[in-house]
Amino acid sequence: MSHRVQPPPGHFTRHLIGLLLGAAGIAFAPIFTVLSARPGGVGLWDAAFWRVFFGALAMGAVLGIQGRWKGAGRVSRPARIGWWWLPGVVFAGDFWAWHWSFAHTSVANSTLLANTAILWVTLFAWLVWRETVSRRFLGGALVAFGGVLLLFFSSTQRASPTGGNGLFGDALALLTALFYASYQLSMKYYRRDRPAPLLMTFASAVAALLLLPLALWHPDPFLPASPSGWWPLVALGVVSHAGGQGLIAWALGGLPASLASVLLLAQPVMTALLGVWILDQPLMPWQIAGGAVVVAGLFLAVRGRSKTVVEAAVQEAD
Numbered sequence: 043m044s045h046r047v048q049p050p051p052g053h054f055t056r057h058l059i060g061l062l063l064g065a066a067g068i069a070f071a072p073i074f075t076v077l078s079a080r081p082g083g084v085g086l087w088d089a090a091f092w093r094v095f096f097g098a099l100a101m102g103a104v105l106g107i108q109g110r111w112k113g114a115g116r117v118s119r120p121a122r123i124g125w126w127w128l129p130g131v132v133f134a135g136d137f138w139a140w141h142w143s144f145a146h147t148s149v150a151n152s153t154l155l156a157n158t159a160i161l162w163v164t165l166f167a168w169l170v171w172r173e174t175v176s177r178r179f180l181g182g183a184l185v186a187f188g189g190v191l192l193l194f195f196s197s198t199q200r201a202s203p204t205g206g207n208g209l210f211g212d213a214l215a216l217l218t219a220l221f222y223a224s225y226q227l228s229m230k231y232y233r234r235d236r237p238a239p240l241l242m243t244f245a246s247a248v249a250a251l252l253l254l255p256l257a258l259w260h261p262d263p264f265l266p267a268s269p270s271g272w273w274p275l276v277a278l279g280v281v282s283h284a285g286g287q288g289l290i291a292w293a294l295g296g297l298p299a300s301l302a303s304v305l306l307l308a309q310p311v312m313t314a315l316l317g318v319w320i321l322d323q324p325l326m327p328w329q330i331a332g333g334a335v336v337v338a339g340l341f342l343a344v345r346g347r348s349k350t351v352v353e354a355a356v357q358e359a360d
Contacts, residue, residue, distance in 0.1 A: 085262020
């Protein structure tokens, strides 16, 4: 007769708090990025480099303290040798497109559109891996894409709050979603051989190597003009990138993936509200409507995914 091991008291609550704190850390990422690019700061592409650079350092330090670097030296099968570079390549594309979008559209639009990555992951699993997709997911996906159209429409109804081309920024945010979906799928594949924290550290380091020449090539400043310009960059890398992702990865070890994926939908909402409060990027009616429809569609979609696909879209702790 088998007996289930009961988790210690407070186990669920601790992991739930960790998940919400991780979501809040990631919600601040667009805010720190825009703050770092204000006069006296760096360019948006430069901020993308500093994000993954400081993030990789922080993650690497934690792995070293925990003694978990040993997994890096284990020999992989030839078909899976790309674990150390492929996630990093698409990760670099993710941050390049996302940070560029902030120059043209609001952080609310950019974050909401980027979060449609969970739809692309599931659609890929359905079309390529032949995994079962429920009618609820398909209905939610259609609702979410309707919200995407409303967000694009909202960008035609007023001048961009950043002075750029709002529609171009929205398109970059959708490109971000495709890159991030590719990152999630590559992480799912290589997770068979390597722990998630190690994969995330290597992905961040490879992304930093790829983003460095782009940042140096772009004419915007690579270094802040004053010491005070460093704090948004360090916060972006340590608090949002390493801390946010790390807390979420840890929290998922003690929460059902289906619950976690729903709760993480609070992140784009938090970013939109922070954009109003900190960046003075007010929300307009069409934008609010589009954002509400996107979140509602994503909620229906994640509730309708199979367990296998849910695990593809959120990283599990090791």
